[in-house]
Amino acid sequence: MSENNEKDFSSLRQLLALKRHEVPPPGYFEHFSTRVIGRIKAGEARGESPFVARLTEEAPWMLRFMRFFEAKPAMVGGMAAALLVVLAGGIWYSGSDSNDLVASDQTPAVGMSNGGTMATGQPAPQLMTVASSGDSGGLAVTTNYSLQPVSSVFSSQPNPFTQPVSFNGGN
Amino acid sequence: MNMAEPAALPESGPSAAQLVEIDLIRRARTGDLEAYDDLVKRYQERIYATIYHMTSNHEDASDLAQESFIKAYQALKSFKGGSSFYTWLYRIAVNKTINFLKQRKNRNHMSLNDLDFNAEHDPDLVALVSENTPRRAAGLSELQEKLNAALLKLSEHHRLVVILHDVQGQSHEEIAKVMDCNIGTVRSRLFYARQQLQGFLSDYLKST
Numbered sequence: 001m002s003e004n005n006e007k008d009f010s011s012l013r014q015l016l017a018l019k020r021h022e023v024p025p026p027g028y029f030e031h032f033s034t035r036v037i038g039r040i041k042a043g044e045a046r047g048e049s050p051f052v053a054r055l056t057e058e059a060p061w062m063l064r065f066m067r068f069f070e071a072k073p074a075m076v077g078g079m080a081a082a083l084l085v086v087l088a089g090g091i092w093y094s095g096s097d098s099n100d101l102v103a104s105d106q107t108p109a110v111g112m113s114n115g116g117t118m119a120t121g122q123p124a125p126q127l128m129t130v131a132s133s134g135d136s137g138g139l140a141v142t143t144n145y146s147l148q149p150v151s152s153v154f155s156s157q158p159n160p161f162t163q164p165v166s167f168n169g170g171n
Numbered sequence: 172m173n174m175a176e177p178a179a180l181p182e183s184g185p186s187a188a189q190l191v192e193i194d195l196i197r198r199a200r201t202g203d204l205e206a207y208d209d210l211v212k213r214y215q216e217r218i219y220a221t222i223y224h225m226t227s228n229h230e231d232a233s234d235l236a237q238e239s240f241i242k243a244y245q246a247l248k249s250f251k252g253g254s255s256f257y258t259w260l261y262r263i264a265v266n267k268t269i270n271f272l273k274q275r276k277n278r279n280h281m282s283l284n285d286l287d288f289n290a291e292h293d294p295d296l297v298a299l300v301s302e303n304t305p306r307r308a309a310g311l312s313e314l315q316e317k318l319n320a321a322l323l324k325l326s327e328h329h330r331l332v333v334i335l336h337d338v339q340g341q342s343h344e345e346i347a348k349v350m351d352c353n354i355g356t357v358r359s360r361l362f363y364a365r366q367q368l369q370g371f372l373s374d375y376l377k378s379t
Contacts, residue, residue, distance in 0.1 A: 009365045011376040012337075014295040016368075018315055019224055019338045021290035022283065024233075032219070033211040036240045037204050043241065 196256055200247050207247075211240050214257060217339070218264045224334040225268045225327070227319040228282040235271055239264035254348060261349045269327045279323045286311055299375075314375060321371035329364035336361055 198206035223232035335341045343357045
């Protein structure tokens with residue numbers, strides 16, 4: 001049975017002999033063991049530094065970025081100078097920006113009249129009365145609009161853009 | 172270089188070569204990389220050849236062979252000596268290759284090695300190409316491509332049996348040890364794989 005099988009497949013086995021003639025490029029095995037040992041050493045070196053090993057797994061881009069600067073002092077200096085310029089520019093810009101803010105703070109946007117009337121800088125609904133209703137036991141909100149201008153808190157002249165808001169508490 | 176050279180397993184006591192190997196393993200286990208370098212040199216061709224024939228891709232075989240040796244070094248302390256170092260190493264390489272092929276699934280890309288000078292003068296191959304093949308114009312390169320494509324159609328386990336037996340010349344017993352199965356399974360897999368291959372390559376095989 002076994003011999004018959006061998007005879008049946010003799011032609012196939014002849015063809016399979018072709019596989020034995022497939023060889024890697026010349027000299028391939030001369031450096032094979034060196035590559036293996038090199039990779040083992042590299043792995044051991046990585047093993048000595050858990051931080052680098054973790055970085056390699058979790059943030060390989062960071063490691064590539066750091067390795068980009070290895071043995072490149074000019075690149076490191078240039079990068080540091082660029083960072084300093086950005087930092088100084090940021091400080092200068094933030095200083096000038098805060099001055100602008102102080103100046104803009106002097107323009108009132110919202111005012112409150114002495115009688116509890118709130119004045120806004122927008123042409124908004126003019127009068128809102130909030131009163132509690134004894135019948136319902138809840139809050140009743142009525143909106144009474146008045147187009148009468150009121151005087152600003154900060155000036156004695158009436159401000160045409162501010163409208164009075166009245167808080168007439170029911171209780 | 173003959174990639175088909177089967178590994179010689181001892182029947183009696185350890186030979187001088189085996190004693191040297193045992194010493195190399197002992198030293199490598201203590202971290203002696205020079206000793207491990209010697210071990211790699213002993214088996215690199217056979218391990219590479221097996222993986223190459225399984226993948227039909229030189230680059231993949233190169234990576235997998237290196238990774239197999241690296242993994243073997245890392246696992247060397249777990250090597251108890253129950254089987255020969257060669258069988259143990261083979262198992263690592265074969266498992267790694269099968270896992271790789273399963274992950275790759277059907278995305279097979281062949282990157283075949285060149286045929287050596289002796290192929291043109293191999294009497295079996297010359298006869299197969301020039302006289303008995305129905306397609307007489309088929310050259311060795313075409314045969315090589317068709318053969319590799321046919322092998323890639325087999326399942327990983329069937330391909331492995333054919334390669335270890337018919338290409339690398341290992342015995343059924345050795346293959347059973349490497350594949351961790353019984354000899355009957357090896358025989359049946361070999362028969363089935365050959366039948367499959369014969370069907371795939373019928374145009375290139377002489378009728379008997």
